[in-house]
Amino acid sequence: MTAGIRLRSLLSCILVIGSFVIVTVLQQPEKARAQTQPNSDGLIRPLAKGLDQAIVESAVQSIEKGRETFRYDTFGDEAFWGDTLNLDATIAGAANGGIGPGLSPRTALNLGLKVDVSALPAALQDQLLAGSVNLGDPAVTVALLQLNAVVGVKGFFSSGVLTSVGIQCALCHSTVNDSFAPGIGSRLDGWANRDLNVGAIMAFAPDLSAFATLLGTTQDGVRQVLNSWGPGKFDAELVLDGKAFQDPPANTKSAATLIPPAFGLAGVNLHTWTGWGSVTHWNAFVSNLEMHGKGTFFDPRLDNAAQFPIAAANGFGNVRTTPDLITRKLADLHFYQLAIPAPAPSNASFSAASAARGRKLFAADGKAACATCHVPPLFTEPGWNMHTPAEIGIDSFQADRAPDHRYRTSPLKGLWTHTKGGFYHDGRFATLLDVVNHYNAVKTLGLTEAEKQDLVEYLKSL
Ligand code: HEC
């Protein structure tokens, strides 16, 4: 065992066995740190002295810094969303120094934007409960931005006037628990926001000429594509290959994919639906190429002009922006994401007896043999977790938009949190039963209806 490997296994021990501590730390850092005591197993915090203590401290600091980045960092992308697309102007509306009618809180909530209740002063909470806040008034949206209460969106202000707007990872990969009202509650980091209509929000920007130029089309053309996505979806490959629909020229099926969760990712090798790379590869990819933050990104696979004509023509495979506001944050951001556990479903949400039967069917030597690919407890393959479209019985459209031309075995833990929008990368299967029926057909599993139901209950229990 090298020192590096030992360090890493110690770190994973801290993450796994010490998850209680970490959760506590996120709530009350000071209190939790003071609790750095040995627990019954004695493995992780043997009085946490010397190097052990240093590792615990470093892990806690990494999580705190990574969480800050995940929730609040724009990486300077307001230069794009605000200054270039001018999104802040249509959010504010003419009455508040912008243009047009503005974005009311009601419309914002309908577009799936979420409000962090902890950022709302008590007086405002009371007014909201009393119904005395005008949810039709864009000035209220501006006020919420000023309070830093809109999850994933940051407003920039000059003398009280909204002058720019940027986006954060939390926009797509967080939601709230609705504890205060629908769309208003405590943050749930890592959960896919399947209510969020990213396309409609982007289409709300007054100036889409940057996208039109990139894609070689008109602003109306861009708007049409953005409005075809629908809730819970985004197309990360559009700015690489310009493919907006799966079925040209009919153009009835959007090429956008579902927003996946960003929890439960530790131990999983390749990420994204099509396995572009590790978590940290994709974090760098997204912050530079999709959010338009300022940083450094290197991936010469994007220089392949046949597969990625737009990326190749624009040098997306080798981005060097100064100052670099991204690279120094990647390690802690990575660490934070790996620390977010997949949430467990409530016992009442599935039938335990049926799930227990489903578990046997799911096993590698069971009738459905799902675990040959979805290996528990990761529910993806340890190793190179990629498959050809034929192996899972679907078309190659989305696989062919990624360097490996394959689909990545989705980790299934916390599946219950993202049932909205359907399953598989484009949500083609509306229900878990549809997914099971698909495997039953393409793999000729010969499952009875009762067995299918047991598998569904098992999937709901993960
Ligand atoms: C506009 C919405 C949006 C924003 C903002 C966004 N993502 Fe994503 N994210 C997605 C979508 C959609 C995918 C799936 C991409 C694909 O497979 O092509 C994804 C995939 C991922 C994955 C892969 C998860 C897995 O295992 O499949 C990670 C990790 C991730 N994003 C992290 C981040 C981080 C970190 C940020 C901020 C730097 C971020 N994302 C910002 C929409 C978003």
Ligand code: HEC
């Ligand atoms: C050959 C490997 C393989 C086998 C066997 C397999 N899967 Fe999958 N599974 C995949 C891949 C790859 C994906 C991702 C598909 C995509 O991206 O569209 C996936 C996706 C899924 C999803 C969707 C996850 C999401 O987030 O939308 C579910 C649910 C699922 N599989 C359940 C099962 C069940 C149940 C079985 C057994 C009946 C099974 N799988 C057998 C490889 C496999």
